[in-house]
Amino acid sequence: MARLTYLDAGRVALAEEMRRDPTVWALGEDLGRGGVFGQYRGLTEEFGPDRICDAPISEACILGAAVGAAMMGTRPVVEMRFSDFALCAVDELVNQAAKARYMFGGQSRVPVVVREPVGMWRSSAAQHSQSLEAWYVHIPGLVVVCPSTPADNKGLLKSAVRCDDPVVYMEHKSLWPLEGEVPDDPDFMVPLGQARIVREGRDVTIVSWSQQVNIAAEAAAKLADAGISAELIDLRTLWPWDKPAVLASVRKTRRLIVTHEAVSVAGFGAEVAATVAERLHGDLRAPVRRLGAPRIPVSYAPTLEDEVRVTADGIAATAREMVGPG
Amino acid sequence: MARLTYLDAGRVALAEEMRRDPTVWALGEDLGRGGVFGQYRGLTEEFGPDRICDAPISEACILGAAVGAAMMGTRPVVEMRFSDFALCAVDELVNQAAKARYMFGGQSRVPVVVREPVGMWRSSAAQHSQSLEAWYVHIPGLVVVCPSTPADNKGLLKSAVRCDDPVVYMEHKSLWPLEGEVPDDPDFMVPLGQARIVREGRDVTIVSWSQQVNIAAEAAAKLADAGISAELIDLRTLWPWDKPAVLASVRKTRRLIVTHEAVSVAGFGAEVAATVAERLHGDLRAPVRRLGAPRIPVSYAPTLEDEVRVTADGIAATAREMVGPG
Amino acid sequence: MVEDARSNSDVERLRRHHRLMWRIRAFEEQALRGLDEKVVLGAIHPSIGQEAVAAGVCANLACEDILLSTHRGHGHTLAKGAEPLAMMRELLGREDGNCGGKGGSMHIADFSVGMLGANGVVAANIVIAAGAAHAVKLRQEARVVCCIFGDGAINRGPFLEGLNWAAVFRLPVLFVCEDNAFAATTRTAAMTGGEGPIVRARAFGIPGVEVDGNDVLAVESAVAELLGALRTGDGPRFLCARTYRLTGHTGADPATYRPKAEVEARWKEDPIARVAAHLRLAGVPETELAADAETGQAEMRRAYQQAVATPYPRAAHAYADVQDVGDPRAEAY
Amino acid sequence: MVEDARSNSDVERLRRHHRLMWRIRAFEEQALRGLDEKVVLGAIHPSIGQEAVAAGVCANLACEDILLSTHRGHGHTLAKGAEPLAMMRELLGREDGNCGGKGGSMHIADFSVGMLGANGVVAANIVIAAGAAHAVKLRQEARVVCCIFGDGAINRGPFLEGLNWAAVFRLPVLFVCEDNAFAATTRTAAMTGGEGPIVRARAFGIPGVEVDGNDVLAVESAVAELLGALRTGDGPRFLCARTYRLTGHTGADPATYRPKAEVEARWKEDPIARVAAHLRLAGVPETELAADAETGQAEMRRAYQQAVATPYPRAAHAYADVQDVGDPRAEAY
C-alpha cells in the first residue's frame, strides 16, 4: 500500500501498464510536459516521446488516430484534457470507435481508453465543466468508467487499458488532489462493472459515482448522526453498471436515491431510477428519487456555479423525507 | 386543409417561413438540388441560392456558421442530412449554440434550427440509423422536437423557426412518405412543448414520439380489440416535454409504458419513466415500463436490423402483462 | 498512359489491370442489378469509371499493406484482394458476408487482406489511417498504409487534422484523393476554395503529385514512386487522381444535375476502354479482351447467385460483436 | 515599424497605441495580481507581449464591425472598446460583469461594441466568424468581421472548414492568426506540418500577408490594406502576426519549458517598449510616456477596486438566460 493522490494513482497505473505491455502508449496535447494536470509527469522520461506522444490541437485526429492505431495492434490511451473538448471528436468516438467492431462483423476490436476529465473545477464555466457520462452509456460498444477514489483510479485504469473495448474513462478534476491508500501490486485491478459498497445501511440506498460519491458519503454520515442508516453504493462503472448490487441493496433498504453532478434531466440517474422502479416497484417504501443539476449551463461566478451542485444537505434532506418521521 | 406527405409538410413550412421572414435561410449539403430526400425541392427556384445555400461537406462549419449567422440577426435552418453526421458538429451545437446565450450573460441569442433526420431507414446500418434525441435533451439551452405526423411537421417546424432558442429538429426518415391532412393557414403553428393525445384510454398510458408513435398506435388498436383501453400520447417535443399531460394521463390510467426507437439504456424513456415513478409512485397499479432498442448498434441485414425494433406486438404484450387478467 | 505496351511484361501487367477492372465493373453492375431486383439492400455507391484508381493503387500494395476506403469502396476492396462472394453476400445482408451482414456496402471491409474498411462518414478514415500508420511506425513494421477518399472529403476538418498529423510524425501513409469532380449532386469545384487537393496537401507539408486517374498505368507508376519514398521512412505522400463518376452518386441517383453531353464525353475516357485500346495496339486479340469482360461478369453472376442462395444471419447474431465488457448477451437489456 | 514618426498625426496615432497598449498591459497585470489574491477566479490567459496585435487590428475596426477572439482575449476586447470595469467584474465573477458573471475571462464578450466573444474551445470561433460574415453578406451590411485565433488553432479542423467556407462564399472576414510560437506548453512549430498559417490560408484560396506582430504600425497598416480589399467585397483575407507570449500560458503557468534566455531576448522586442522608443525619437518626453503607463495602471486599479466592491450575482440569476422555450424557471426541474 502507498498513499497516493487520485492523480498519481492514475499516473502509476498507466506507467505500470506501459511497463507490462509495450503496445500501450498515450497521446494528447502537452503530454510531454506532464499533461495539463500533471497526470503524465515523468512518463516521457521513462517511456520516451514516441510512447508519450505530444499531439497537435487536433482532438478529432487524436481520437481518430487512436482508433486506427488500436486496429493495428496497439493500445492507445487518449488524453482529451477536458471532457468538453471530446465534443470535437464525437464522430471518431461514437461513429467509429464504438461501432467498428460491430460494423465490420467482429473483424476488428478497438482497445482505446479515452480519458476525459469531467466535472466542475473552480470557476471553469460552461465549456470546461460538463459531465456527459449519460451520453456514452447510451452508445452501444462503449464502456464507461467514473472512478471516485485513488485506489479505484489505479485499479480501474489498469482494467480499462487491458480491456479490448473502447472505454470512456472519466476522471473528476476536483478529485486530483484526493489522497488514499493504493495497493502497490502491479496486478492489482478493479474489475469493470463492479460497484463498491462504500457504506452499509438499512434505511435507504444512495447510488452515486465520481466526485459525487464523496458528497453522498458526507450525507450518509449526517444521516447516521440523525439515526438514519444509509447504504452508499459507488457504481464506479456506468456501463456495464452493477445492477445486481443496486437491486440487492434496494431490496433491503426499499428506498433509492440516485445522485450525480450532471444535469438531472436525461442523466444517468434516470436510468438507475427507472430500472429500480421497473424491477422493484412493489418493494419500494417511497418513490425513487433523483438528485442532479438543474438544466442550466455551469456558470463562472461561485454563487451561480453553486446553484448546480447537489449538496450533502440536499441529499440528507431527501433521505429524511423518504424515511419519514417513522 | 391539404393532403401532404410528412416530407412536403416540412418543405411547405420552411417556404412559408421564408416568405414571411427574409432573415430565414437554409444551409446544408446538396440543398440546391432539393436536399438528399427532396425536403428542399423547389426552394432554390423561389428563394435563390443565397437563401437556400449549398454547402461544402463541412458539418462543423455548417453548424458553426449558423451560430455566427444567428448571432448576427438571421435565422438559419441547418440541414444535417443524417443525424449521425451531426456528430461531426457537436462542439458547435453543444459547446457553442446551446451555451452562447448563457455564457455571454444574455447578450446574444442563437435562433438556429438544426434539422437532423433520424432513425432506421431500410438497411442503412450503424452510421446512418441512430436516434440520439436523449443526448440533446440532456443539454441545457437546447429545445428538442420529434414530429410524427405531416401536420406536426409543418406546425412544429414553423414554431421552431420562430423560436429564439437553438432547436434540434429531428425528422424520422421512414416518415417522409407518410400522408396526412395539413392546415393551409400560414399562421398554423403547433406550440413547442405540448403533447398530442393520439388516442384516449383508461387502462394504460403509452408515451412515445416520432415514428414509434405509429407503432404504438397499432399496438393500441390491437389492445382495443382485446378489450384494453390504451391512451396514447405523442410527446412531439422532448424538451420541454409535456409533463402535465403525461402525469394527468397516468393519474387516470395508473399504468405507464414509454416506448421509443432509440436504445433503451439511458434513452429519454428513462427520464419519462423515472419522472412518473417519482411523482406517481403511489398511484401506479403496475411498475412503469420502458420499451426501446437493445444496446447494440443497428445492423444492415434485415434479420439483424429487426432485432432492435420495438414492435406493436411487443408493446401490446407488455400492456397486457401490466393490466393483467383482471 | 504510357505510349504503348513495350514489352511482354508490360502487356501482362496491362492485362492484369484489364481483368481486375472488369471484375470491379462487373461486380458493381451486378450489384446495381441486384438493387433493381431489391435483393441488394441499402445504398450502393458505384465506382464505375473510377476502376483505374483502385487497380493502379492496389497493384502497389502487398497483402500486409493497409488500405482504408470510402463509401464508394467496392473497387478498392476487390483490388486489395477480397473475395467477391463474401462481398456480394455483405451487400445482400447475408451470412458469411465480410461483415456478417452487419455492415453492408458502406462498411465493406476485409481485414484478412489488409482492407480496414469503407466508411459511412466522409473523411472519417483519414484520421483513422493516420493512426494506423502511427501504429505501424511505433511497431517498426515494414508495411505502409494507404487511404483513399473523395474530393468532397477535403472540405472536412479531418482532412486537415489527419494530413497534419501524418506530416508531423512522418508516418508511412499514402493519401489518395479520388477526384471525380462531384460530391453527391454538387460539383466540388464550386465548394472548394483554392487550387484543390494537391495544393492543400503541400501546404500541410506533404509532397504529392496529380495524375490522370483514368490511366491505370499512370496511377500505378505514380503510386510506385510515392510509395518508394514512403517505404524508406520519408514521411507521408499524396496523390490526386483525377477521374469521373460515370454513374449517379448512388444506385438510385439518375444524376440529372449534369448535362448528358458531359457524361457522354466522359464515357470516351472510360478507363477500361483505354486499357483495352492499349492491349489491342499491343496485339491482344478482341476475343481475349471480350473474354476478360465475360470472365469477370460470370464470376460476379455466380457470386450473386450464391449470395442469393445464402440465408440471412440468424437474429441472435445481432447481439454478437458489440463488446466484451457489458456484452448485451450477458443480460437481455 | 515605420522609420520614424514623420508627422504630428503619426505621433498622435502612435501615442494612442501607446496608451491603449498600456491599458491592456495594466489590465492584465492587475488581473494577475487579482489571481494571486484569489479574487480573480478561473483561468487567466495573459496576452502580455502581444498587445500590438490587439491595438493594430482594432485601430481599423469601427464599432459596428465585428470581432471574435480567443481564450486570450482581454486585449482584443479592450481594444474593441469594452469597458474595463465590466470586464474586471466579469473576471471576478461579479454582478454587472459583461456576461453577468456567467462567463469569466474565457468567455469575455461585449456585443454592444461588436465583440462577439472569447471562446473556451480553440478554433471554435473561426467557423462562427465565417457565419457572422455570411449574415453580413446576406443582409448586405457594410461591416466586416475579424476573427483572431492562435497558431495552435490552425491544426484543428474548423480552421480548414471556416477558411474554406469564407473563400467559397467570398465573405467579408479577416482572419488573424496571432502566432506567438506556442500552444500551451508546446512549440507549435513541432506540431505543424508545412510552412505555417499563411501558406495554409493561401491553399484554401485566401490571400494574406505576414507581419511583425510586435510592430503596432506594421500590424495597423497591413490590416488597413487587407480590410480595404475586404470592404470592396473581394472576399476574405488573412493576416499572420508573429509575436511572442512573454508570460506563461495561464496565470498559473511558470513556463519552465522554455529557456530564460529566450524569454529575455523576447522581452527586448516588447511591443510597448518599441512604441515608446519611437515616441521618444519623435520627441515625446519621458514624463508623458510614464504618464501613459501610470494612467492605464490607475484606471485598472480603480476598475479592480470597484469590481472587488461589487457583489456576486444573486443565486437566482443562475436560471436566467438559458432559453425561452423550456425555461428552467418555469419549473424547478
Ligand SMILES: Cc1ncc(C[n+]2csc(CCOP(=O)(O)OP(=O)(O)O)c2C)c(N)n1
Ligand atoms: C460527414 C458526412 N457528411 C455527408 C455525408 C453524405 N455523403 C455521402 S457521400 C457524399 C459525397 C462525397 O463526395 P466525395 O468525397 O467527393 O466522394 P465521392 O462520393 O465523389 O466518391 C456525401 C456528401 C457523409 N456520408 N458524411
Ligand SMILES: Cc1ncc(C[n+]2csc(CCOP(=O)(O)OP(=O)(O)O)c2C)c(N)n1
Ligand atoms: C479544442 C480545444 N483543445 C484544447 C484546448 C486547451 N487549450 C487552451 S488554450 C490552448 C493553446 C492554444 O494555442 P494557440 O491557439 O496558439 O493560442 P495561444 O494560447 O497561444 O494564444 C489549448 C491547447 C482548448 N481550449 N480547446
Ligand SMILES: [Mg+2]
Ligand atoms: Mg467526389
Ligand SMILES: [Mg+2]
Ligand atoms: Mg499560440
